[in-house]
Amino acid sequence: MTLAEILHPTCALFLDFDGTVVDLAPQPHAVHVPEPLIVSLRELHEYLRGAVAVISGRPIAQIDDFLSPLRLAVAGVHGAERRTAIGEVILQATHPLDNVEAAAHRLASQHPGLLVEHKRGSVALHYRQVPELEEECLHAMQEAVADSPGLTLLRGKMVVEAKPGGASKGRAIEDFLQEPPFAGRTPVFIGDDRTDEVGFSTVQRLGGMGIKVGEGATVAWHRLADPAALRREMEAAVAARMTRTS
Numbered sequence: 001m002t003l004a005e006i007l008h009p010t011c012a013l014f015l016d017f018d019g020t021v022v023d024l025a026p027q028p029h030a031v032h033v034p035e036p037l038i039v040s041l042r043e044l045h046e047y048l049r050g051a052v053a054v055i056s057g058r059p060i061a062q063i064d065d066f067l068s069p070l071r072l073a074v075a076g077v078h079g080a081e082r083r084t085a086i087g088e089v090i091l092q093a094t095h096p097l098d099n100v101e102a103a104a105h106r107l108a109s110q111h112p113g114l115l116v117e118h119k120r121g122s123v124a125l126h127y128r129q130v131p132e133l134e135e136e137c138l139h140a141m142q143e144a145v146a147d148s149p150g151l152t153l154l155r156g157k158m159v160v161e162a163k164p165g166g167a168s169k170g171r172a173i174e175d176f177l178q179e180p181p182f183a184g185r186t187p188v189f190i191g192d193d194r195t196d197e198v199g200f201s202t203v204q205r206l207g208g209m210g211i212k213v214g215e216g217a218t219v220a221w222h223r224l225a226d227p228a229a230l231r232r233e234m235e236a237a238v239a240a241r242m243t244r245t246s
């Protein structure tokens with residue numbers, strides 16, 4: 001089944017960012033956004049009458065910078081912040097990060113390859129440059145989170161993050177589906193990471209479809225090989241739409 005076949009005009013499209021619509025990069029800031037991706041997103045946004053949202057671990061501001069001049073509905077920091085289709089920003093309560101910040105910086109000061117990323121209500125410890133430190137990073141962040149009321153730990157690709165416990169991508173998708181233009185539509189969520197699994201189960205429980213990008217175990221019912229394959233499918237879905245409407 002192709003994305004063009006899955007995406008009816010009555011669908012709502014939810015897209016993860018890193019590893020899904022763009023290829024993973026050695027550092028968070030080094031991601032490349034191909035121009036045709038912006039074009040596809042704009043066309044799909046029009047086709048679905050605005051029912052397109054990015055559901056990311058990144059802050060909303062970073063997504064805006066990467067996708068400029070597009071300004072889509074976005075859930076950022078794994079749902080801890082959300083901008084609706086009409087531009088209203090909803091921020092979840094945050095909790096003190098002192099323990100996780102101290103633990104992440106303590107380790108990073110001993111290992112220059114580690115990278116500490118600060119986000120609103122969240123701290124991410126990246127070990128992509130030093131993958132042999134995975135267990136040490138996990139252990140340090142687990143201990144710090146256990147000492148930090150309100151925070152939970154999330155494991156992503158070469159990263160371990162502390163984030164507000166109430167936030168999740170699944171909850172963000174459900175919140176979007178309560179509002180126009182998403183309400184009443186069949187949700188499709190496309191993601192690549194274990195942090196996206198809750199999004200897949202959410203949309204499938206609600207009668208929609210989860211699409212996993214890349215390898216690995218998943219609850220999603222459909223799979224695409226990699227971000228390049230997804231971008232090709234998005235371009236094909238746009239072309240099919242133009243053929244239907246011309």
Ligand SMILES: O=P(O)(O)OC[C@H]1O[C@H](O[C@H]2O[C@H](CO)[C@@H](O)[C@H](O)[C@H]2O)[C@H](O)[C@@H](O)[C@@H]1O
Pocket residue numbers: 016017018019023024025026027028029030031055056057058059117124126128156157158159161193195
């Ligand atoms: O939910 P996503 O949109 O997939 O965001 C997840 C995290 O993405 C970023 O980190 C990841 O991508 C980097 C660039 O490709 C890569 O260097 C890193 O190893 C990945 O973990 C971002 O920096 C995080 O804040 C997001 O939570």
